[in-house]
Amino acid sequence: MRDAVGWDIGGAHLKAAHCAGGKLRRVRQLPTPLWLGLQHLEAAVAIVLDALPEAPLLHAVTMTGELADLFPDRQHGVHGIAVAFAGALARRRPRDELRFFAGNAALLPLADVAAAHRAIASANWLASAAWCAAVVGDGVLVDLGSTTTDIVPFAGGRIRAIGGSDAERLETGELIYLGLLRTPLMALAQRVPFGGLLRRPMNEHFATTADVMRVCDELDESTDMLPAADQGEKSVEASARRLLRMVAEDLADVGLERARELARWYRARLLEELRVALEEVLLCNTMPPRAPLVAAGIGASLVAELAVRAGRPLLRWEDLPGTEAANDETRAWSARCAPAVAMARLAAEYGA
DSSP, rough: OEEEEEEEOOHHHHHHHEEETTEEEEEEEOOOOOOGGTTHHHHHHHEEEEEHHHOOOOOOOOOOOOGGGGGSSSSHHHHHHHHHHHHHHHHHHSOOOSEOOOGOOOEGGGGGTTHHHHHHHOHHHHHHHHHHHHHHEEEEEEEEOOOOEEEEEEEOOOOOOOOOSSSHHHHHHHEEEESSOOGGGGGGGEEEEEEEEEEOOOOSSSHOOOOOOOHOOOOOGOOOOSTTTTTOSSSHHHHHHHHHHHOOHHHHHHHHHHHHHHHHHHHHHHHHHHHHHHHHHHHOOOOOOOOOOEEEETTHHHHHHHOOOOOOEEEGGSSSOOOOOOHHHHHHHHHHHHHHHHHHHHHHHHTT
């Protein structure tokens, strides 16, 4: 196997996984708010590259960052990200090899990116699902991230997703724009229980699902890398204030316990939306009844609850064959950065 680095370039985070000697050596995630400019991507890439060993490596890149509103369309986004990444790599590691993931077209050089931009755009879910299908056989990958959730069925070692593009996957329930951190709460409900009655919450970007999970005491703070909705502090009290603002209340007036009740309701609402989407995907695909859910992403604990509700076994991404890690920290982050890990494994086997 070759020594390789898998990259997943999102609009909000960069994820990278280094595979050497058949093991994951390190997995990193860094904030990259692409809507503010490509310089954030270039700076994050440089941090990862500078920590790698000197021996030549193969780099394999997948992306969803082309959707950032920095770009006028996907074509310009794919091209812009590819060129920026290639430039950062060439400046620091000119001997390294670079490829871009294009689904069934496999790994392509920079020269082929323009012609294959449709296959390259938002293909990270395909990399993760292909790895799952290869090592598990039958199951459903549920990757619950900071912004979105991918639900991808596979059987007989082959991906059974109905949708291919983002547009198609939004129609089928295989892609849901709900995540554990960045989802504005106004996207979750237009009626919210508070004080024994239903209220229409404020349709403002006052709070996000990160605030919900923090108030529920279920947030790993190391995963929350971007500013809060109000650019304020990230404490339980600050999250409670933001959360209560959704229903026109102040923390000083109603207290923390009322905020916790509201947070638990929003958490349940998020889980229900995901359950409905999973059910839709399962109804549209004939899956073996004991095919497991494969839990990935920072929201893997919620995926475990979905498995119980669906009456299916659970497999954790970090326990899959071929995801052996050098240490416990790398193992934990491998599940949170599943597409990058899948890309590292694909690259490690490329041309071997």
